[in-house]
Amino acid sequence: MTQLSPALVSLRDVTKVFSNGVTALAGFNLDVVAGEFVSLLGPSGCGKSTVLRLIAGLAQPTEGSITWPGATGADHRGEIGFVFQDPTLMPWSSVADNVWLPLRLRGVSKRDARDRIAESLALVGLSDFAKAYPRELSGGMRMRVSIARALSLKPRLLLMDEPFAALDEIARFRLNDDLLRLQGELRCTVVFVTHSVYESAYLSSRVAIMSGRPGRIVAEVRGERRAERPKDFRAGARYAELSGRISRILLEQAPEERP
Numbered sequence: 001m002t003q004l005s006p007a008l009v010s011l012r013d014v015t016k017v018f019s020n021g022v023t024a025l026a027g028f029n030l031d032v033v034a035g036e037f038v039s040l041l042g043p044s045g046c047g048k049s050t051v052l053r054l055i056a057g058l059a060q061p062t063e064g065s066i067t068w069p070g071a072t073g074a075d076h077r078g079e080i081g082f083v084f085q086d087p088t089l090m091p092w093s094s095v096a097d098n099v100w101l102p103l104r105l106r107g108v109s110k111r112d113a114r115d116r117i118a119e120s121l122a123l124v125g126l127s128d129f130a131k132a133y134p135r136e137l138s139g140g141m142r143m144r145v146s147i148a149r150a151l152s153l154k155p156r157l158l159l160m161d162e163p164f165a166a167l168d169e170i171a172r173f174r175l176n177d178d179l180l181r182l183q184g185e186l187r188c189t190v191v192f193v194t195h196s197v198y199e200s201a202y203l204s205s206r207v208a209i210m211s212g213r214p215g216r217i218v219a220e221v222r223g224e225r226r227a228e229r230p231k232d233f234r235a236g237a238r239y240a241e242l243s244g245r246i247s248r249i250l251l252e253q254a255p256e257e258r259p
């Protein structure tokens with residue numbers, strides 16, 4: 001397929017072997033173009049989180065390269081936000097102070113960060129909860145704080161590792177819609193790890209399906225790029241068709257279960 005803009009980040013022939021001898025990835029190739037919403041889907045343990053950690057610079061590839069052809073600043077890593085499955089909030093700090101953390105670590109005073117904190121909380125619909133503590137919030141709200149914290153650095157690239165896996169279906173659906181809206185407003189790029197075929201079909205402009213370990217991309221399914229879904233999208237033929245296609249490819253990658 002012809003690619004019009006240079007990739008924001010490009011992973012070429014990446015192999016990752018851990019010190020315990022586990023080869024998590026081999027021959028892994030992925031180009032992420034600015035503005036995309038790419039989901040990584042694959043069997044358990046195929047290396048999805050490892051891909052995010054490599055992109056974030058939290059781990060180094062054993063072989064292969066990771067380059068940033070489309071990055072503007074010299075320090076592209078400063079433009080990355082990371083959201084984990086667990087919101088990992090500081091329980092002793094208010095919502096506002098949790099959102100302040102990445103800026104604080106960069107030496108920004110709370111006074112100077114005030115507008116940015118307020119803006120980030122507004123984006124996730126939590127303006128009224130700045131003074132609340134994590135224990136006072138629902139699981140969905142805690143995840144919103146975690147997203148606001150990642151957004152406080154105004155990232156161009158948001159890496160999300162199964163962020164909604166622990167939430168109930170309704171909270172998850174709401175956050176799916178909010179995330180699409182946010183991505184549209186902020187014009188950021190998202191690489192999203194999920195176990196859910198349906199979530200990937202709903203959110204993604206592209207679903208990259210991985211083989212079992214050592215992981216590499218074996219197929220890609222294109223969705224539409226849009227900031228919001230019609231209200232009845234989940235009841236429609238397009239969603240069913242996308243989910244069906246993704247499920248079939250994924251099943252081919254999963255080893256047979258033995259009794």
Ligand SMILES: Nc1ncnc2c1ncn2[C@@H]1O[C@H](COP(=O)(O)OP(=O)(O)OP(=O)(O)O)[C@@H](O)[C@H]1O
Pocket residue numbers: 018019020022023024042043044045046047048049050051213
């Ligand atoms: N720091 C590490 N040291 C050794 N092995 C590791 C390390 N991190 C991950 N692994 C191993 O590498 C493989 C890939 O792990 P990774 O977490 O990337 O997979 P995943 O696809 O995200 O898994 P899951 O779907 O279960 O969340 C697994 O076998 C895991 O045990």
